[in-house]
Amino acid sequence: MEDIDEGPAISAREAMTLCEEIDKVCLQFPNVDNVSTLELQQQLQLMHGHLLDITSHKQVTLETYFKKLDT
Helix, strand or coil, X not given: CCCCCCCCCCCHHHHHHHHHHHHHHHHHCCEXXXXXXXXXXXXXXXXXXXXXXXXXXXXXXXXXXXXXXXX
């Protein structure tokens, strides 16, 4: 049976919020059982930045682009 891709189960904005929440947990429990959460925090911050980057881009039409060049 084929797997059917129904799109993302979580939006980019929801994922950003999740990254922020997990980062807060890492700050609250920074050294649980001698396991440092620093690397996890670094990866979460990178992921958050990537998600912010892809959600902040705005798609424009060529007509709009060339109008800006004419002015």
